[in-house]
Amino acid sequence: xxxxxxxxxxxFDQYSVPSPQGKVAATPEEAAAAAEEFAGAKLVIxxxxxxxxxxxxxxxxxxxxxxxxxxxxxxxxxxxxxxLNETLVTVQTGEAGRLVRKVMVxxxxxxxxxxxxxxxxxxxxxxxxIVASTEGGMSIEDVAHDTPEKIIRQHVHPLLGLQAYEIxxxxxxxxxxxxxxxxxxxxxxxxxxxxxxxxxxxxxxxxLVTTPDGxxxxxxxxxxxxxxxxxxxxxIVAMREPEEEDPREVAASEYDLNYIGxxxxxxxxxxxxxxxxxxxxxxxxxxxxxxxxxxxxxGASKExxxxxxxxxLGDQAVKGILINIFGGIMDCNVIAExxxxxxxxxxxxxxxxxxxxxxxxxxxxATLAASGLNIVxxxxxxxxxxxxxxxxx
Amino acid sequence: MAILIDENTKVLIQGITGSFGGRHAxxxxxxxxxxxAGVTPGKGGQTFEDKVPVFDTVSQAVAETGATASAIFVPxxxxxxxxxxxxxxxxxxxxxxxxxxxxxxxxxxxxxxKGSKSRLIGPNCPGVVTPGRGEKSQGGCRIGIxxxxxxxxxxxxxxxRSGTLTYEAVYQLTTLGYGQSTCVGIGGDPINGTSHLxxxxxxxxxxxxxxxxxxxxxxxxxxxxxxxxxxxxxxxxICGFIAGATAPPGRRMGHAGAIVGGDEDTAQAKKxxxxxxxxxxxxxxxxxxxxLLKHWGK
Numbered sequence: 177x178x179x180x181x182x183x184x185x186x187x188f189d190q191y192s193v194p195s196p197q198g199k200v201a202a203t204p205e206e207a208a209a210a211a212e213e214f215a216g217a218k219l220v221i222x223x224x225x226x227x228x229x230x231x232x233x234x235x236x237x238x239x240x241x242x243x244x245x246x247x248x249x250x251x252x253x254x255x256x257x258x259x260l261n262e263t264l265v266t267v268q269t270g271e272a273g274r275l276v277r278k279v280m281v282x283x284x285x286x287x288x289x290x291x292x293x294x295x296x297x298x299x300x301x302x303x304x305x306i307v308a309s310t311e312g313g314m315s316i317e318d319v320a321h322d323t324p325e326k327i328i329r330q331h332v333h334p335l336l337g338l339q340a341y342e343i344x345x346x347x348x349x350x351x352x353x354x355x356x357x358x359x360x361x362x363x364x365x366x367x368x369x370x371x372x373x374x375x376x377x378x379x380x381x382x383x384l385v386t387t388p389d390g391x392x393x394x395x396x397x398x399x400x401x402x403x404x405x406x407x408x409x410x411x412i413v414a415m416r417e418p419e420e421e422d423p424r425e426v427a428a429s430e431y432d433l434n435y436i437g438x439x440x441x442x443x444x445x446x447x448x449x450x451x452x453x454x455x456x457x458x459x460x461x462x463x464x465x466x467x468x469x470x471x472x473x474x475g476a477s478k479e480x481x482x483x484x485x486x487x488x489l490g491d492q493a494v495k496g497i498l499i500n501i502f503g504g505i506m507d508c509n510v511i512a513e514x515x516x517x518x519x520x521x522x523x524x525x526x527x528x529x530x531x532x533x534x535x536x537x538x539x540x541x542a543t544l545a546a547s548g549l550n551i552v553x554x555x556x557x558x559x560x561x562x563x564x565x566x567x568x569x
Numbered sequence: 570m571a572i573l574i575d576e577n578t579k580v581l582i583q584g585i586t587g588s589f590g591g592r593h594a595x596x597x598x599x600x601x602x603x604x605x606a607g608v609t610p611g612k613g614g615q616t617f618e619d620k621v622p623v624f625d626t627v628s629q630a631v632a633e634t635g636a637t638a639s640a641i642f643v644p645x646x647x648x649x650x651x652x653x654x655x656x657x658x659x660x661x662x663x664x665x666x667x668x669x670x671x672x673x674x675x676x677x678x679x680x681x682x683k684g685s686k687s688r689l690i691g692p693n694c695p696g697v698v699t700p701g702r703g704e705k706s707q708g709g710c711r712i713g714i715x716x717x718x719x720x721x722x723x724x725x726x727x728x729x730r731s732g733t734l735t736y737e738a739v740y741q742l743t744t745l746g747y748g749q750s751t752c753v754g755i756g757g758d759p760i761n762g763t764s765h766l767x768x769x770x771x772x773x774x775x776x777x778x779x780x781x782x783x784x785x786x787x788x789x790x791x792x793x794x795x796x797x798x799x800x801x802x803x804x805x806x807i808c809g810f811i812a813g814a815t816a817p818p819g820r821r822m823g824h825a826g827a828i829v830g831g832d833e834d835t836a837q838a839k840k841x842x843x844x845x846x847x848x849x850x851x852x853x854x855x856x857x858x859x860x861l862l863k864h865w866g867k
Contacts, residue, residue, distance in 0.1 A: 297672060297676070297759065297760075299759045299760065299788075299789045299790075299826070300789075300790065302675075302676055302679045302680070302760045303676065303680075304676075333680070334676045334677055334679075334680045335677060335680050335681070372673065375671055375672075375673050377672065402671055402672045402673065404645060404669040404670060404671050404672065405671035405672070405673065405674075407645075407646065408646070408671075434822075434823040436817075436820050436822065438815075438817065446733075447733055448731060448732050448733025448734065448823075449731060449757060449822060449823025449824045450729070450730060450731020450732065450733055450734035450735075450757065450784070450786055450812050450823075450824070451731065451733035451734050451737060451812075451854070452822070452823060453731075453786060453787070453812040453813040453815075453816060453822050453823070454731075454734055454737075454810075454812040454853075454854035455854075456814075456815040456816070457812060457813070457814045457815050457836070457853070457854070458853045458854060458855065459815075460814065460815045461852065461853050466815055469816070469820075469822055469823065471823040474714065474732065474733075502733045502736050502737055502740070504714075504715060504716035504719065504732075504733070504736045505593075505596070505714060505716050533740065534716065534719070534736070534740075535716060556855050557737070557853070557854055557855045558853055558855035558856075561853075
């Protein structure tokens with residue numbers, strides 16, 4: 177799940193990670209009040225959507241840019257009025273754009289230097305790793321590619337936690353000294369605490385800045401959360417905004433299905449994540465384009481299969497469906513009954529190829545045959561992929 | 570021989586009184602596996618299926634029954650504790666089936682297990698099967714959730730991050746008349762107890778294993794690490810398959826570990842490394858067994 181900039185700021189405040197002062201607003205009046213509160217500082221107003229490229233984006237009402245400098249509470253209200261409840265289109269949102277429900281009024285800080293700082297889990301060592309660089313404000317992938325010597329890494333012992341010497345090492349490597357090093361140390365210590373306490377998979381500050389008035393601040397943050405740990409973080413779950421997510425993925429999550437929408441036209445419904453990925457691959461191998469990743473899990477019920485079927489059919493781009501089930505323990509007949517029920521309910525408007533193998537497969541095939549529906553069966557994954565690619569071409 | 574487990578392995582099941590654990594404990598018993606104990610805190614003294622004693626703690630179960638392997642079917646929030654309890658009780662092989670364990674929990678478990686004699690397989694895995702020699706491989710040792718009946722005892726070792734892809738490979742092998750020595754599902758999480766490389770080394774040392782299928786997917790570099798070792802050290806033919814060629818970068822494909830993070834995480838990059846290391850790469854998941862047999866000269 178993603179969170180908004182203002183929500184990231186709330187987490188930073190909660191864990192005492194310094195960032196520019198700012199406030200979220202849902203109405204022009206609230207925006208004006210926030211600007212009033214920070215009077216004297218240079219201020220910026222920013223549309224809150226889960227997408228990058230806001231500054232260069234445009235609103236469907238004609239207003240240009242989702243990020244603006246403001247010089248008065250009146251201007252804050254005026255710009256908020258043009259952004260709130262309007263649709264912002266950026267390079268990342270696609271043509272449809274995103275509805276702006278909130279704006280943030282924040283201090284626009286002067287910058288002396290930009291740094292990069294993140295904490296993530298390193299799979300190779302099974303430890304958290306802190307990644308830092310003096311080259312902030314740009315893509316860290318580019319820095320790693322062009323000037324790998326400018327990337328500093330510090331692994332942290334999972335049971336001991338972040339040590340003071342590790343912080344000193346990082347500060348020195350970034351060229352920070354005196355009070356700035358002290359502020360950096362405090363910020364990093366608190367950021368590490370946040371990373372662990374919130375079960376983050378990643379927290380990234382880019383840029384981390386020093387200011388002419390001698391502050392160290394996290395200017396822009398990105399969070400990744402371990403979704404398996406969300407059960408113990410209701411405060412983070414509360415930050416989720418389903419309106420910002422793919423509606424098909426939201427519907428799938430209600431039925432405990434793993435669904436990821438893609439751009440192709442052949443939908444697939446598979447049990448098991450590995451087999452689901454491999455099914456997408458084999459569709460592509462035979463010249464088709466997968467429309468989605470969909471894993472119904474190892475113990476799917478009839479209801480889940482029916483729900484999965486409807487989510488697939490809700491995608492207008494889909495021109496054909498491939499179902500690939502290896503029912504090891506799962507009863508193939510349960511799958512067959514779920515498919516038949518859903519197909520009958522929806523009238524099965526598209527070609528459907530099913531490859532069914534495993535436990536109770538004969539009964540499953542009999543159920544499909546007796547349904548009277550136009551279902552093509554396949555003997556193997558390759559056979560199924562070839563048949564569905566042919567059917568949609 | 571086989572690896573990790575055989576028909577004499579005594580297995581205990583943590584979470585045997587739950588519906589998921591109970592169902593698979595019964596299937597393992599039916600398969601002929603020596604399920605000797607169950608563990609559910611607070612339910613000690615009960616009996617599962619009229620024959621398997623249930624204990625409150627793993628230590629009690631080990632002391633009473635001599636179990637050397639455990640299967641973990643407890644819910645994600647309690648799974649890290651369950652793994653450590655088995656380690657504390659001195660169990661040789663801990664197989665964690667549970668899906669959805671927070672990664673921070675696994676990070677601590679992995680660190681805490683350093684220096685212990687226990688080996689962890691999983692989590693989020695289908696488990697381990699050493700097929701038996703009876704009808705439909707009856708009489709083997711099945712720890713986990715794999716369908717026993719698709720196996721056949723033989724000489725191919727299978728190691729995989731994915732459950733259903735393992736079944737796919739096993740089924741292809743069995744259908745073509747080639748059995749398996751042991752099939753190991755190492756799990757789809759970013760942090761797991763046993764890697765592809767660990768299992769390859771065991772297969773290489775196992776006289777019964779003559780050829781190997783290694784199934785991987787996008788994310789991490791475990792397959793590449795295993796392939797580079799195999800190039801210089803493994804004297805048995807290996808077929809590799811990597812799932813996720815069509816997965817978009819940055820999206821987690823079902824398995825928590827299946828995410829393309831950088832250039833070397835992609836399926837294409839991994840396949841290239843495998844091929845360079847002398848592993849026969851199956852182009853599609855339908856060709857895993859046939860690719861191996863060709864490479865093996867069968």
